[in-house]
Amino acid sequence: MSAISGRAPELVSKRHRRFAGPWTYLFLLPAVALFVVFIAYPIVWVLGESFFSLDRGGANNFVGLDTYLSVLADPVFWVVVRNMFVWGLITIPVQMIIGGTIAYFIERHTDAWRGFFRTMFFLPVVTSVSVISLVWVQIYAPYYGIAQEYLKLFGIEMASSPIGDPSTAIYALIVVNIWQWTGFSMLMYVAGIANLPTEVLDAARVDGARGLRLAWSVIIPMLSPVTKSLLLLGIIGTLQTFPVVQLMTGGGPNHASEVFGTYVFRTSFVLGDTGRGATISVIVLLLALILSIIQIVYLGANLSPSGRREERA
Amino acid sequence: MRRHHPAVNRVVIHVVLLLVLVLWMIPEVYTLSIGLRTPSQAFDATLFAWPLTFDNFITVIRDNPLITFFLNSLIITLSTVALVVAFSSLFAFACAVLNLSGSLTLYATLLTTLMVPMASLVLPLAILLKTFGWVNTYAGLIFPYAALGVPFAVVVLKAFMEDSPKELFEAARVDGCNAWQTYWHVALPLVRPALVFVGIWQFITTWNEFFLALIILTRDEVKTLTIVPMQYSGLYMANPGALFAILTLIALPLILLYVVVQRAFVRGLLAGAVKG
Numbered sequence: 001m002s003a004i005s006g007r008a009p010e011l012v013s014k015r016h017r018r019f020a021g022p023w024t025y026l027f028l029l030p031a032v033a034l035f036v037v038f039i040a041y042p043i044v045w046v047l048g049e050s051f052f053s054l055d056r057g058g059a060n061n062f063v064g065l066d067t068y069l070s071v072l073a074d075p076v077f078w079v080v081v082r083n084m085f086v087w088g089l090i091t092i093p094v095q096m097i098i099g100g101t102i103a104y105f106i107e108r109h110t111d112a113w114r115g116f117f118r119t120m121f122f123l124p125v126v127t128s129v130s131v132i133s134l135v136w137v138q139i140y141a142p143y144y145g146i147a148q149e150y151l152k153l154f155g156i157e158m159a160s161s162p163i164g165d166p167s168t169a170i171y172a173l174i175v176v177n178i179w180q181w182t183g184f185s186m187l188m189y190v191a192g193i194a195n196l197p198t199e200v201l202d203a204a205r206v207d208g209a210r211g212l213r214l215a216w217s218v219i220i221p222m223l224s225p226v227t228k229s230l231l232l233l234g235i236i237g238t239l240q241t242f243p244v245v246q247l248m249t250g251g252g253p254n255h256a257s258e259v260f261g262t263y264v265f266r267t268s269f270v271l272g273d274t275g276r277g278a279t280i281s282v283i284v285l286l287l288a289l290i291l292s293i294i295q296i297v298y299l300g301a302n303l304s305p306s307g308r309r310e311e312r313a
Numbered sequence: 314m315r316r317h318h319p320a321v322n323r324v325v326i327h328v329v330l331l332l333v334l335v336l337w338m339i340p341e342v343y344t345l346s347i348g349l350r351t352p353s354q355a356f357d358a359t360l361f362a363w364p365l366t367f368d369n370f371i372t373v374i375r376d377n378p379l380i381t382f383f384l385n386s387l388i389i390t391l392s393t394v395a396l397v398v399a400f401s402s403l404f405a406f407a408c409a410v411l412n413l414s415g416s417l418t419l420y421a422t423l424l425t426t427l428m429v430p431m432a433s434l435v436l437p438l439a440i441l442l443k444t445f446g447w448v449n450t451y452a453g454l455i456f457p458y459a460a461l462g463v464p465f466a467v468v469v470l471k472a473f474m475e476d477s478p479k480e481l482f483e484a485a486r487v488d489g490c491n492a493w494q495t496y497w498h499v500a501l502p503l504v505r506p507a508l509v510f511v512g513i514w515q516f517i518t519t520w521n522e523f524f525l526a527l528i529i530l531t532r533d534e535v536k537t538l539t540i541v542p543m544q545y546s547g548l549y550m551a552n553p554g555a556l557f558a559i560l561t562l563i564a565l566p567l568i569l570l571y572v573v574v575q576r577a578f579v580r581g582l583l584a585g586a587v588k589g
Binding site: 021024025027028030031032034035037038039041042043045046049102105106109110113115117118119120121122123124125126127128129130131132133134135136138139143144145146148149150179187188190191194195236239240242243246247260261263264265268269274277278281282284285288289292 | 322323326327329330333334337338339340341343344347356357358359360396399400401403404406407411413416419422423425426427428429430431432433434435436437438439440441456457459460461463464467492496517520521523524527528538539540541542543546553556557560561563564567568570571572575576579582583
């Protein structure tokens with residue numbers, strides 16, 4: 001240490017000569033180039049396109065906010081908003097609670113089996129989502145699916161497939177999503193719990209906090225950075241929802257399970273209405289930005305995997 | 314008596330965790346189970362059906378170019394992982410170690426990507442890739458995936474580099490290393506657990522990406538494993554045994570890979586939190 005600090009003045013001058021030459025900006029270049037071409041430019045394009053509309057003659061006319069108004073007047077749009085709201089409101093807390101509980105018991109009460117449990121509960125996350133979707137279609141199927149067969153044992157009768165009924169479709173899809181992503185919440189909490197400072201836990205134990213009391217009044221508050229990251233990731237994840245819905249219901253029946261992903265897909269690629277597709281894309285983007293900013297301002301939430309704080313940034 | 318409680322508790326907790334796990338694994342087990350059935354049992358509404366047969370697996374492997382889809386997935390995923398690890402570590406190094414002026418503004422700009430849902434990008438990306446002539450090419454997925462993956466990797470790597478002992482970078486400078494040599498010989502080895510973590514996570518997300526792949530890949534020769542199940546669900550509608558044998562084979566590579574690398578993955582995750 002002393003040797004290094006003894007040379008400090010000399011270092012400062014060397015630093016400017018060797019490390020901060022203009023060529024070091026090349027370190028930033030590849031990432032920035034990717035960002036400009038594949039993220040920033042598409043966003044600018046979609047923003048521009050949302051103000052235009054193709055008329056019957058094929059000419060691209062400036063229509064201002066007309067497309068926005070027509071999207072907002074579309075009842076399907078509001079079904080999508082409601083579905084996304086319900087989706088986030090259910091999946092995020094349920095995944096946190098189940099994932100957090102499993103993580104707590106794995107980390108605090110197992111040793112030899114710890115790695116096994118951590119790995120197994122995470123498997124749905126790494127199972128191809130298209131495989132998962134088709135399996136759950138089969139599970140939910142009337143007559144030959146196992147859901148109706150085994151739920152009968154608990155006195156629950158399912159007359160038809162829950163994904164075929166407009167009133168239950170979205171909830172049936174939410175179940176699939178929770179099943180797939182709880183392992184992710186579990187692993188994030190595992191990292192959080194494994195890294196709790198032992199001194200604090202020991203001090204709490206000396207003060208008589210044990211078991212559930214310890215969990216409730218010490219561990220849960222100390223895990224709040226993880227919870228905040230999961231909330232932020234959960235909201236972005238909700239807006240990302242697409243494959244499960246596309247593959248299991250296609251947004252149906254009669255738009256009952258429509259989400260932003262399927263809405264954009266149908267409008268842009270099935271109906272081929274680029275102007276309208278662009279407008280919906282912009283609305284989704286604005287929504288994501290607004291929700292993220294609200295959280296970052298109010299919760300100081302961060303986006304890193306293990307709940308670490310970005311204090312230096 | 315009191316002294317025995319912890320041991321009893323441990324057993325009870327293990328049993329309960331195992332029961333929850335068994336329930337949780339039903340969809341995975343069910344996939345395999347249907348794949349192992351004879352046509353006459355394929356529609357039985359039970360989790361297991363006996364006897365087991367491997368005929369479905371033999372048939373679907375013989376009749377389908379699964380290896381092509383697998384190689385497509387592998388090429389796209391490995392290329393993306395390589396780009397993300399390289400570009401994000403360079404960027405993180407410039408921010409955390411070189412402290413280039415303006416780099417923090419660029420960092421904040423890059424981070425906004427994390428809030429951009431795929432749903433709002435697919436349409437403009439599809440049109441952009443069409444102008445590039447990149448529809449039905451590997452590059453058409455690799456570059457957008459890398460662009461979407463870099464910001465998260467930068468967050469992780471930048472934090473790791475900031476937490477590394479500064480003396481090491483200074484010592485390298487004193488020894489006459491230039492920026493590139495410091496990056497290559499000091500920074501990269503220092504953050505290796507984070508590079509592994511970022512690489513594995515990028516592998517998982519790229520391998521399973523569905524939305525953009527569905528739109529960009531329309532020709533069979535370039536399709537990835539993740540988007541082929543749909544076409545098989547039509548093809549094998551009347552033969553669930555064959556369909557689920559294929560689904561098992563499609564899901565298997567990533568599951569096996571994760572089981573192999575999970576230790577390194579969790580280690581990276583834990584290390585990230587320790588230094589927070």
